[in-house]
Amino acid sequence: MTENTYSVSGMACGHCAGFVTEELERIPGVATVAVDVENGMVTVTSDSDLDIADVRAAVEEAGYELTTTPSP
Template sequence: MNTQTFPVTGMTCGHCVGAVTSELEQIPGVTGVTVDLVAGGTSSVSVASDDPLSEPDIVAALDEAGDYHLAGN
């Protein structure tokens, strides 16, 4: 199993956490998502998966969930 942590901006509430979690869980191979919400700041999103995930897959899932971005992108 592989766990990666991504810095994500744009998250402000529990609804944001749910939207991001739901989209990330739809990526093939993802087995779990944990979010450490920092409302209005940079949240830490940890994704457990069978294999390492590519940054474009994460970016696409965040975009699908709403106006969320990897910090620095």
């Protein structure tokens, strides 16, 4: 399993976290998504490394902006 943490801007509440989680869980291989709205961080656990373009697209589909690349 691989775990990466991303910075996401624009999230303000639990509903925001739900939208981001829902979109990220659609990416093949994603096992879990943990959103920290207060700090604007999203931790994704997956079967293998994810393509950053897929992560960015999922976050944008939810209506937010991926502001950093992953950090292990």
